[in-house]
Amino acid sequence: MVPAMSVAPASTGVRQPNPLLTFAKSSIGKKWIVGISGALLIIFVLGHLAGNLTIYIGPYGEGINVYAQTLHANTLFLWGARIGLLVVFIIHIFTALLVARENYQARPQRYAVHKHIQSSIFVRTMVLSGLLILCFLIFHVLQFAFGINGYSHLIDAEGRHDVAAMIILSFHHPLVSGFYLLSIIILGLHLSHGISSVLQTFGLNGRKTLPTVKIAAIIAAWVLMAGFASIPVAAVTGCLKVLPSDKRPAAAAIH
Numbered sequence: 001m002v003p004a005m006s007v008a009p010a011s012t013g014v015r016q017p018n019p020l021l022t023f024a025k026s027s028i029g030k031k032w033i034v035g036i037s038g039a040l041l042i043i044f045v046l047g048h049l050a051g052n053l054t055i056y057i058g059p060y061g062e063g064i065n066v067y068a069q070t071l072h073a074n075t076l077f078l079w080g081a082r083i084g085l086l087v088v089f090i091i092h093i094f095t096a097l098l099v100a101r102e103n104y105q106a107r108p109q110r111y112a113v114h115k116h117i118q119s120s121i122f123v124r125t126m127v128l129s130g131l132l133i134l135c136f137l138i139f140h141v142l143q144f145a146f147g148i149n150g151y152s153h154l155i156d157a158e159g160r161h162d163v164a165a166m167i168i169l170s171f172h173h174p175l176v177s178g179f180y181l182l183s184i185i186i187l188g189l190h191l192s193h194g195i196s197s198v199l200q201t202f203g204l205n206g207r208k209t210l211p212t213v214k215i216a217a218i219i220a221a222w223v224l225m226a227g228f229a230s231i232p233v234a235a236v237t238g239c240l241k242v243l244p245s246d247k248r249p250a251a252a253a254i255h
């Protein structure tokens with residue numbers, strides 16, 4: 001009798017697909033990618049808001065000038081974060097559009113199923129608000145990160161870049177502050193849907209937990225947005241003031 005032996009399967013020469021790649025290409029995998037990249041973007045939004053709120057420290061918003069100076073002194077961290085943010089942002093948009101396309105292709109042709117229609121309206125709203133946020137971000141980064149605003153030459157009494165004055169004076173233009181407030185509302189809508197959708201993708205979708213998750217997401221999104229909106233509102237209403245010209249180094253007067 002021939003003894004039983006474990007024999008390794010003969011190689012077929014066909015490469016096994018990478019399980020991670022297979023998951024990433026699946027419908028649920030794409031939703032996870034949108035969820036994880038969305039969660040990372042929310043962390044950025046939280047950090048950015050915390051940084052921006054330092055504009056309320058000091059009579060002329062000096063807090064944000066110190067914050068910006070510290071951030072720009074850490075070149076490696078700054079550029080690492082910027083490149084990471086850009087990569088995550090591209091992944092988020094690209095995968096979200098793929099999910100939207102899949103959703104569109106799977107839409108019912110003749111016999112409308114209510115749940116399906118609801119979810120496709122949801123995805124369409126997210127795509128539209130997402131694209132509007134992208135337009136806002138292009139304007140915003142050109143204005144403040146690239147300094148195309150007419151006030152980026154300003155220096156405060158300590159010789160630092162006067163980021164506070166740059167922001168406050170930019171918001172004195174009603175079109176600029178109006179555009180910001182509108183964009184912040186759109187971001188609030190995107191986030192209140194997005195946060196609850198991320199939490200559901202990660203399993204918080206039970207019958208009992210779902211209503212709480214949805215309400216918590218809406219509250220979280222609008223608290224964040226109130227923080228951002230407070231800055232243009234405080235600038236327009238005069239609650240945030242800029243350093244007067246006579247207290248600045250001569251080269252940095254307000255024209």
Ligand code: HEM
Binds near residue numbers: 146163184
């Ligand atoms: C009133 C609201 C806001 C103010 C005052 C503000 C201020 C600024 C400033 C001063 C910068 C330049 C930072 C630097 O040069 O390092 C910046 C960059 C940026 N902001 Fe905002 N921001 C606001 C709202 C937002 C919102 C709602 C978003 C969207 C989520 C956003 C996303 C970004 C991004 C992606 C950058 C580029 C990151 C970088 O280059 O460092 N900002 N913002």
